[in-house]
Amino acid sequence: MKSGVVIALGLAVSMGSASAASTTSPAEIMNDLAHATNSGDLPAARALFTSSPTIVDSFAPFSWQGANAVDKWWSSFGRFSKRHGMSNIDVELSAPLVSEFDREKDDAYVVVPGVITGSMNGSTFRMTGRNTGVLTLTPAGWRIVVWAWTDDPH
Template structure:
């Protein structure tokens, strides 16, 4: 009986714990994140870079070596490394889709935003999809909100099959 009770409690906690609700986000905070992804998807490197602070505290963590970029040129350096990695692996047709924001914390001049994301691409002609979380840190200055850091966190991409579409 004790094991049955523990099993029921575990199942209940998994069901309750896995329920993630979207959180409302100030459109001004969301704007740089949305512009970044839209520009990335269009191949507009300058537009994507414009959403990031050109500051010493800019930090990017991603799955491409060397995995960590920081400083005023972090975005440009990351983009170059991403491009080299894509060419080496035969990756094309890169697209990122953002889900609904699951967490927002803000104190008025800094914000922390978590959003589920999906990265679709072709690797040597094979359609792939990678589910992840993106976590952004933004700061507000007189010009508005800008991205000061972000991470991409998730498992490796998987081949898209009928079951994964």
């Protein structure tokens, strides 16, 4: 249950858009995703991904792939959070731990620590973990190809 909250919250990003992505770094795109999730802005979140991404998170079915991966992940998290009485979820990301770029291929690998807070069944919770992203530079800017959340050990 804790890991699902963290991963889902890790996906949250600031309100991003295709135009915003063109001027920001891969780490900023990860942060944009957290803000979009926090604000409940599915279109902004969707705009940060490639057309057929892979998402890995700690709640069933644990992996979403293809053209509708973002929408399916979003829907799965909605069901998960409702089932566990989650509300007021907020994801905050820190500076990247790893930010490697392959300039030749315009690919990036980014690891960003995050903290997810909120309420679960009336009690507050706080979870920490890592957002890992593989991004590619497209004509519209950096886009997420693969996104995953990993809980910190407890």
